[in-house]
Amino acid sequence: MTKALEIRLQLTQEQAQALLEDERQRLRMAFNEHWYADRYRYTPAGLRSKAILADYPALAGHKRTIGALRAALTQAQ
Known part of the structure; x- marks a missing residue:
């Protein structure tokens, strides 16, 4: 890792x-x-998000940033 x-x-x-x-x-x-790219055409919808995140690390970074921001905002309240 x-x-x-x-x-x-x-x-x-x-x-x-x-x-x-x-x-x-x-x-x-x-x-x-x-989502509808030919690359993911035959990927089941339930697995498509995970496949996209694995193929595009920047998107996975966006997702982690969103999680961290949500946690920080919840904690601040």
Whole structure:
């Protein structure tokens, strides 16, 4: 397994919420772009997301960032 990196950011809640929405939108757009691609045509719908995330590490990074932002925002409240 690749060595994990840890990145620390200090954001206001407003900045974190804006970044969360932006990351969600980017991930949504990227999934829409790849979902119906010929490459995944015969991949069952239940496995397609996992396959896309495995093939596109940047999208997996978006997903992890979304999770971290959601956790931080929940904890801050």
